[in-house]
Amino acid sequence: MSHSRSQQRRHSSSSRQSSKSQSFSELGEKVYKKYFKDRDVSILEYQEGNNVDIFIQQVEKFVEEKGKQLSTTQLRNIYDRVLNAKDIISLKMIRPQLAYLAGRERGVEGKELLSFIDILIKETTTESMENFKQFMQMVVAYHKYYGKN
Secondary structure, X not given: OHHHHHHHHHHHHHHXXXXXXXXXXXXXXXXXXXXXXXXXXXXXXXXXXOOHHHHHHHHHHHHHHHOOOXXXXXXXXXXXXXXXXXXXXXXXXXXXXXXXXXXXXXXXXXXXXXXXXXXXHHHXXXXXXXXXXXHHHHHHHHHHHHOOO
């Protein structure tokens, strides 16, 4: 039994090292390309097209695969900050908190999810802020189903 714990520690350590070798933004870009970049639906403009169902499926798959590391409390805290952001500046001020949370995460998936949210905040404009908030609402909803607790 101690042998398997030792293997788990080594695996955990190696996944931390591999995620540290990539920048915070690089982790998010990786997720962006895998789940959303080559699709017909823009994340921050999805309501403008007819592909809302496709977009929702993409969000579900993303959260199912990347959301298991974050606790519900962590994600709800981020979501509450997003909802309470009154303007684009207050939304963008959430970004350092995301980097802090990612630094505390042991699993690569949690870091990737947080860095992806960071990228979306970076791309969010005053005009797309409401769509970003709705995106975060979808993430929280699917996380409740697929998440850690």
